[in-house]
Amino acid sequence: MALPKAKEDALAARLAALPALSGKGWLAAARAEALARLQAMGLPARRDEYWRYTDPASLNAPEPLPAQRFDVTDEAAPFDGMDRLKIVFVDGVFDAAASDDLALAGVSIERLATTGDTDIHWAQGLYGTLEARGQTPVPRPLAALNSAFATDGVLIHVTGRAAKPISLVYIHKSETSDAILHHCVKLGPGAELTLLENGPAAARFSKVMEVDIADGASFHHIRIQGRDHERRAVTHLFARLGAKSELRSFTLTANGRLTRNEAVVELTGDEGRAHLAGATVGDGEFHHDDTVFITHAAVACESRQVFKKVLMNGATGVFQGKILVKPGAQKTDGYQISQSLLLDEDSQFLAKPELEIYADDVKCSHGSTSGAIDETALFYLQSRGVPRRRAQALLVLAFLAEAIEEIADEAIAEDIRARLERWLARHGSR
Amino acid sequence: MLEIRNLHVKLEEEDKVILRGVDLTIGAGEVHAIMGPNGSGKSTLSYVLAGRDGYEVTEGSARLEGRELLDMEPEERAAAGLFLAFQYPVEIPGVGNMTFLRTAVNAQRKARGEEELSAGDFLKVVREKARTLKIDAEMLKRPVNVGFSGGEKKRNEILQMAMLEPRMCILDETDSGLDVDAMKLVADGVNALRSDDRSFLVITHYQRLLDHIKPDVVHIMAAGRIIRTGGPELALEVENNGYADILGEVG
Ligand SMILES: Nc1ncnc2c1ncn2[C@@H]1O[C@H](COP(=O)(O)OP(=O)(O)OP(=O)(O)O)[C@@H](O)[C@H]1O
Ligand SMILES: [Mg+2]
Numbered sequence: 001m002a003l004p005k006a007k008e009d010a011l012a013a014r015l016a017a018l019p020a021l022s023g024k025g026w027l028a029a030a031r032a033e034a035l036a037r038l039q040a041m042g043l044p045a046r047r048d049e050y051w052r053y054t055d056p057a058s059l060n061a062p063e064p065l066p067a068q069r070f071d072v073t074d075e076a077a078p079f080d081g082m083d084r085l086k087i088v089f090v091d092g093v094f095d096a097a098a099s100d101d102l103a104l105a106g107v108s109i110e111r112l113a114t115t116g117d118t119d120i121h122w123a124q125g126l127y128g129t130l131e132a133r134g135q136t137p138v139p140r141p142l143a144a145l146n147s148a149f150a151t152d153g154v155l156i157h158v159t160g161r162a163a164k165p166i167s168l169v170y171i172h173k174s175e176t177s178d179a180i181l182h183h184c185v186k187l188g189p190g191a192e193l194t195l196l197e198n199g200p201a202a203a204r205f206s207k208v209m210e211v212d213i214a215d216g217a218s219f220h221h222i223r224i225q226g227r228d229h230e231r232r233a234v235t236h237l238f239a240r241l242g243a244k245s246e247l248r249s250f251t252l253t254a255n256g257r258l259t260r261n262e263a264v265v266e267l268t269g270d271e272g273r274a275h276l277a278g279a280t281v282g283d284g285e286f287h288h289d290d291t292v293f294i295t296h297a298a299v300a301c302e303s304r305q306v307f308k309k310v311l312m313n314g315a316t317g318v319f320q321g322k323i324l325v326k327p328g329a330q331k332t333d334g335y336q337i338s339q340s341l342l343l344d345e346d347s348q349f350l351a352k353p354e355l356e357i358y359a360d361d362v363k364c365s366h367g368s369t370s371g372a373i374d375e376t377a378l379f380y381l382q383s384r385g386v387p388r389r390r391a392q393a394l395l396v397l398a399f400l401a402e403a404i405e406e407i408a409d410e411a412i413a414e415d416i417r418a419r420l421e422r423w424l425a426r427h428g429s430r
Numbered sequence: 431m432l433e434i435r436n437l438h439v440k441l442e443e444e445d446k447v448i449l450r451g452v453d454l455t456i457g458a459g460e461v462h463a464i465m466g467p468n469g470s471g472k473s474t475l476s477y478v479l480a481g482r483d484g485y486e487v488t489e490g491s492a493r494l495e496g497r498e499l500l501d502m503e504p505e506e507r508a509a510a511g512l513f514l515a516f517q518y519p520v521e522i523p524g525v526g527n528m529t530f531l532r533t534a535v536n537a538q539r540k541a542r543g544e545e546e547l548s549a550g551d552f553l554k555v556v557r558e559k560a561r562t563l564k565i566d567a568e569m570l571k572r573p574v575n576v577g578f579s580g581g582e583k584k585r586n587e588i589l590q591m592a593m594l595e596p597r598m599c600i601l602d603e604t605d606s607g608l609d610v611d612a613m614k615l616v617a618d619g620v621n622a623l624r625s626d627d628r629s630f631l632v633i634t635h636y637q638r639l640l641d642h643i644k645p646d647v648v649h650i651m652a653a654g655r656i657i658r659t660g661g662p663e664l665a666l667e668v669e670n671n672g673y674a675d676i677l678g679e680v681g
Contacts, residue, residue: 375483380520383480384534384590385508385541394533398524398573 007042010060014043017062018149026124027116034128034147041141050138053318053350054260054289059142059234064178064204067230067257075422077169078198078224078415084167085109087154091172091202092179094152098169106160107193112153112182123155126184130210130238134264138293143236143262146208150182158191158217165194170201172228177202183209187217189242194409195219200226200256205233215242215269221249222412224419225256229285232258243269243298250407252416253280253288254423260289267294267301267329277306277406281396281420282315282347283427289318290338296324296362300331308403309340310396311347312429322354325362332357334364341399342372343392343429393424431629432456432479432598437490439471439478439654448474450654451490456598456647459626463640463665464633466651467673472633473517475651476602480514481507494598508534509541511597515587515604517633522574527586530574531556535593559592563619580607588619599623600631605639617642637669650676 003011021031044056058065087109088098094111102109115121128147134140156166168183179202187193191214201207213219225233233256239247253259265274280288294303309317319338340349351368373395381391397420404420407413432454439449448471456462464472478485479492481504492499499507522530536546547555560570563585575583584604591599601620605613620630620643632643640648640662648664649656650673658664658676668676 374522376520377522379480379482379504380516380522381530381534382504383482383508383514383516384530384594385505385538386533387505387537387541388503390533390537391505394525394529395522398522401524 003042007045010043011039013062014060014145021148025117025119026121027112027127030124030128031148034131034144037132037135038141038144038148041135041139041144043141048139050291050320053320053352054287056142058232058258059204059260064176065232066175067172067203067228067232068175069172070200070228072227075419078419079167079196079412082165082167084165084196086167086169088169088171089152089179089181089201091174091177092151092181092205095171104166105163106158106191107162107166108157109166110155112150112155115155122157122186123184126186126210126212127182130212130240131208131236133266134236134238134293140236140262140264142206142234143208143238146180146182146206146236150180150208153182153184156183156185156193157188158186158193159188161192162194165196167196167198170197170199170205170226172200172202172226172231175203178204180206182207185209185211185219187211187213187219189214190216192218193220195221197221197223198226200228200231201233203231205231205235207233207235209237211237211239211247213239213241213245213247216244217242218246219248220408221247222407222409223249223251224416225251225253225259227255229255230257232256234260235262237263239263239265239274241265241267241269241272241274244271245269246272247274248406248408249276250403251278252419253278254419255282255286256288257285258287260291262291263293265294265303267296267298267303270299270301272298272301273303274301275304275406277304277403278308279400279403279416279420280307280309280317281423281427282309282311282317284313284315286311286315287318288316290321292321294323294334295326296329296332296334297326298329301329302333303335304406305336305338306403306406307338308400309349310343310399311340311349312343312427314346316347317349318351319349319368320352321366322356323364323366325357325359325364327358329359330361332359332362332364334362336366337402338368339399340370341396342370389425389428392428393421396424397421431458431460431495432631433493435491437475437478437492438488439474439485440488442484442486448654449478452654452656454649454656456629456631458629460647461624461630461632461643461645462647462649463645464631464649464651465635465665465668470651471654472651473602476514476600476633479507479600480504480512505537505541508594508596509538513591513594513596513599515584515591515599515601517602517606519575519583519587521576523576525574527570527572527574528556531590531593534590538594556593560589562622563589563592563615565589581609581612584608584616585612588616592619592623597627598629598631600633602633603635605634605636613639614642637665640665652677
């Protein structure tokens with residue numbers, strides 16, 4: 001079906017600005033298919049159902065809007081002290097000197113850019129596959145664009161228990177960088193991996209991560225999206241879970257002009273568990289969108305979505321979360337909560353929680369609230385001598401606690417609490 | 431210690447006047463009680479002194495050891511030595527009682543230029559004081575006042591007071607909702623804090639508390655004014671005859 005003229009033009013303009021596709025190997029085939037998907041969908045527009053609350057214009061534009069880099073000097077980089085395998089990208093370009101050797105017991109780690117032109121590779125069964133599955137019922141054209149034009153990324157295959165976490169570090173240097181990275185993570189039966197991501201990555205960042213979690217495997221993902229104020233990002237996590245497997249993903253977002261984090265998760269084996277959580281703090285020119293789609297396609301799976309946002313001085317938060325329970329997915333336990341704490345009347349929270357259930361023996365709950373800080377509690381704390389800013393921080397941390405509790409590693413959770421506390425000491429409404 | 435002069439207060443949002451010229455002077459080491467009918471303005475007086483939003487002072491002053499309270503933020507008043515035990519202590523889900531106490535103690539120490547208490551020292555002091563108030567360790571771990579019984583909340587107020595060692599303590603109906611034993615505990619807690627350089631303003635409806643905490647002066651408040659001031663015998667008079675006579679005399 002032909003695209004409307006406006007969409008056609010927008011796509012043509014964007015494609016014209018993108019580099020030509022590499023012409024050989026397994027990746028070329030995957031890219032060509034992704035491009036075909038993109039051409040059938042066109043770029044997102046404000047009128048599209050899941051783009052009503054977020055304007056995709058700056059993500060669609062042929063060139064990124066410039067974004068100043070932000071040098072953090074007042075705290076250590078996230079995960080700094082941890083024993084981890086570090087892989088660094090600067091403005092989307094792999095930095096070999098800053099990275100560790102890509103060698104880890106029980107894990108094979110390769111780069112997309114160096115393996116894409118081989119004829120066969122394990123990743124060809126994954127790259128673009130979960131993304132393509134995730135295009136229905138809701139189209140995600142920016143993910144297809146990513147699959148078609150990603151310049152690099154990591155391909156991780158875990159067969160055992162990874163000896164230490166893999167840590168992807170995204171450094172933003174150039175004010176006009178436009179990075180497109182695509183990662184594939186495949187966990188074999190019973191495999192375990194913790195993947196850490198941190199940093200703003202670029203002025204504009206597009207990232208797709210496809211994760212295939214086999215039976216009994218466990219994937220923990222913790223992401224901190226940096227402190228740059230002007231960067232824009234669109235990210236997709238596509239995950240497929242086998243029986244008795246586990247996915248836990250937590251994201252901390254503080255600052256950023258525009259963030260769209262999508263998660264598309266399919267529970268395909270019995271007794272799988274998927275927990276997605278986000279803690280977001282935004283001040284001023286800040287727009288953060290969490291769009292989540294969880295499909296229960298097997299029996300006795302559990303899913304949790306816990307998204308909390310603290311917004312001040314005109315910041316905007318968006319949550320679109322859906323739980324789809326397919327016929328036969330009995331004993332589903334689905335929980336979804338999205339809440340915002342608005343520190344003033346200029347800030348706003350837009351939420352679209354959805355449940356679609358085709359099985360009868362399920363337990364699903366969802367709740368979305370938007371509220372102000374409890375002035376009585378604030379006064380109580382102040383009356384005990386706690387300065388207003390600090391009192392506010394205590395209440396905000398209490399509000400965010402449920403999301404932070406989703407982090408399995410207590411040391412990381414503690415570090416994130418401390419980062420939030422410092423952020424809250426630097427920012428305030430009034 | 432505390433000197434309130436001609437204090438007039440109205441609600442910020444509506445044209446409702448609540449305090450109509452309160453005068454009250456409390457000397458160092460003294461215990462004063464305020465009694466008065468429901469709605470006469472006792473809690474309002476305590477909130478205005480502590481700095482709660484929503485009230486507008488149209489006239490008057492309130493000085494603590496010579497410093498004007500009404501110009502200060504609530505936390506500055508606390509650091510200056512003011513403490514209010516709330517009539518309705520506030521529940522704060524997600525904030526542990528221990529964290530709350532330590533944050534408060536250290537914030538005040540910092541405001542006064544004193545060194546913060548180490549975690550160990552703090553713990554020792556809290557445990558000791560909690561024990562005398564029969565507050566168990568489990569209650570200290572729970573979120574502030576969440577799921578506490580009425581009496582537990584009031585004892586928790588006294589624990590905070592004991593930890594913060596304020597100069598001027600205002601107790602707003604700390605006795606209400608307490609059983610006889612708890613009342614004794616609270617009174618003992620207060621009496622243990624009595625000293626020459628600490629004063630108390632005890633708001634109550636009942637003589638019973640004043641049996642335990644002997645006041646030097648008793649005031650009767652009605653319709654936003656102190657209408658009578660006397661000795662402990664005034665509380666007995668109220669206990670026996672109610673407010674009708676006193677209100678009649680004035681009205
Ligand atoms: N924030 C408020 N909004 C509306 N009315 C208020 C507010 N605060 C106080 N009032 C009113 O002011 C009057 C005095 O209230 P206050 O709580 O000070 O009385 P009180 O003497 O403490 O009474 P009680 O003995 O019942 O505790 C009451 O009529 C009360 O309804
Ligand atoms: Mg009262």
